[in-house]
Amino acid sequence: MPQETLRQNPLWRAEDLGKPIPNTPHAISMCLPRWQDVVGYEEKDPATMEKLHLGYPRFFYHPLVEAAAHKFRKSGDECVQLYTTRNAAERCAAYLWVNDPLARLEVRAVNGSSVYLISFPEKLADAAKAYWQHAGEGISSRCAEALLNGIPAPDASAATALIKTRISEFSGAKPEDIYLFPSGMAAIHAIYIAARKTRMDAPTAQFAFPYGDTLKLQEKFNPHQALFYQRGDADDLAQLEKDLARQTISGLFCEFPSNPLLTCVDLPRLRELADQFRFPIIIDETLGACINQNTLPVSDVTAISLTKFFSGTSDVMGGALILNEDAPFYQTFRNELRAIHEPEAFYGTDVIQLEKDSRDYRPRVEKINQTARTVSEYLRQHPAVDSVYYPALTDKSRYDQFRRPDGGYGGLLSFVLNDPRKHTEKVYDRLEITKGPNLGTSFSLCCPFVLIAHYNELEWAEKAGASRWLIRISVGTEEADELIARLERALPPANP
Missing domain, CATH: 3.30.70 (Alpha-Beta Plaits)
Structure with missing residues (x-):
């Protein structure tokens, strides 16, 4: 399998620039092996771009x-x-x-x-x-392939039912309260439309540093834009309460934990404010992967990118919304989604592939949980590392409020080096881990996330606490000792 190949032989060398991740016709990521390759990609340098034939499907036309x-x-x-x-x-x-x-x-x-x-x-x-x-x-690329070859869409009803049942078993929600979409952003876009319809003249709010497109969606698709509370801390909670006393909002979006800082907002306090001021809470729980935590009781809706841990292959896209049947906006959102949600939007061949990919979801995520925690502890103790971001280390008490009894802390971590301007580019370039955008894969994957996601707004990101020198690692199912050995070869000694 291509994923097994990447676990053993990662794409990290200069000559790997532009190779698909994984080596399949429908790969959804591409290799950016050096720091300057990321810069070249962001600046659309011809020498870099001529090597890139595909990329993440929402950013590249396959x-x-x-x-x-x-x-x-x-x-x-x-x-x-x-x-x-x-x-x-x-x-x-x-x-x-x-x-x-x-x-x-x-x-x-x-x-x-x-x-x-x-x-x-x-x-x-x-x-x-x-x-x-x-x-x-x-x-999707699979839909395009079928169109080019005159092949009709297959019946994916059985695969759809299996995916919903699987998510239901992990989340505790009823299958009829789970809605599938062609991507995680399509799911967030749908609930954004539904939330806005409750108060068309009001802004939405983004609480804590977000995945960039969630905030961009709110800023570009609504004339009222969005209220943005960049750190999601106690001061931002106080400011949110003051703002709510002056104006209504149509919904509040947050992540738990956040990407890439792995922070956890005060969900119980947000729930109190939502009940007091009557607005829905939409939680992106992609990093919790359903298995590790249960934020549904304090949300109106949770969203999850099935592209990530649920698939684990980097070969298919998908997303889901999960409604909380006990939440105040449950019936409102059910009614709105009857009009917005179109099952046929999620192309049948993609659904069938996603169902196959997710059959080993639980044991795969459990293995990733164990490895990531071991790697995070190694990085925390390494003398060359200044900061490590991982839920077991970052806002642990808040995370533990919603961690399932058998749940872990997930597979995503980030770190910043001491004297990062001096060391980061060299460390990234020699790190023997597959490098490219995406996360949640069964093979480890890393990228300089802030550089690649916020290249044109780096000062803005740093004011929100996200260093431009941050390296993000999505831990795969490799053995912890193997990943630590790769990190050891890349990291500088304590006193170079």
Whole structure:
């Protein structure tokens, strides 16, 4: 298996630049082995970009997706995107019209399939790409492959039921309160739409440093933008309470724990404020992986990227929303999701692949939990390391409030070196771990997350506590001793 190959032979050398992670036709990540490769990617340096033929599907148009768009456009100069449903294509059109109310846009069906194409002028290409990235509703490479070959979508109802049952067993929610989406961001986008409909004239709130696209979604898709509480600490809680006394919000988004700082917000206090001021709480629990923690009782909705730990392969995308049947907005969200959620948006072949990938979910995550905790302790004690971010070390008491009796602390950790400006680039370049965006894979994967996610706003990120020199590691199922040996070879001695 490609994943087994990456556990034993990681992609980390200079010559690995641009290789798919893993080596499959539908890989969703690419190798950026050196610090300067990340800089080259962010600055769109031609020498770097010519090596990158695919990447994370919301940021890159996969070659199969590009080929399908080329095949179904009417003329060579027509700009198009493909979506799995008409409603998704029309949401993109609405977003583009906000950017240019006079733009000529067309939404049309593709060969009688359930796929729809949106045509737009070239001047809106960047705005269309932003929608593709933040909404997460574009067609997958498997869907594009089927379109190119004239293959109808398979019946994935059995796989859908199995995935829902699996999530139900882990989360405690009823299968009918679980909604599947083609990506984690598509799930967050759907509940964002539902939350906004409760108060169209109000902003949303983002509490604590977020995964970037969740905040960008709120900032770009709502004229009221978002209230942002960047650290999510006691001072931010006090400020949130003051702001709520002056204005309503349509929903509060947070992560538990956060990415990449692995902090844990005060969920019980947020729940008190939500009940007092009547707004829903949406918790992204991707890093907790359902198995490790249970935040559903204090949320109205939890969201999870199934692309990550649930799949573990870096070969398929998916997302889910889980409704809390005891929460105040339960019936409201059920009603809204009846209109928003379209099962056919999650392409059948992807659903079937995700079901196969997730069959070993529990033992895989349990192994990752054990290894990650051992690695975090090694890093915490290493003299070259200044800071380690991991739930067992960062806000542990808060995490433990929601940790399941048999749950661990997850597979994601981050660290910053002493004198990071001097050492970080060299350490990253010689670290023998596969390097590229994504997390939750069965093979270890690392990236300079703040650099790659916030390159054009590094000072902003650092004010929120996220160092530009932070290295994030998603721990896989390798043995802890093996990963520690790789780190030992990369890290500088205490007094170089």
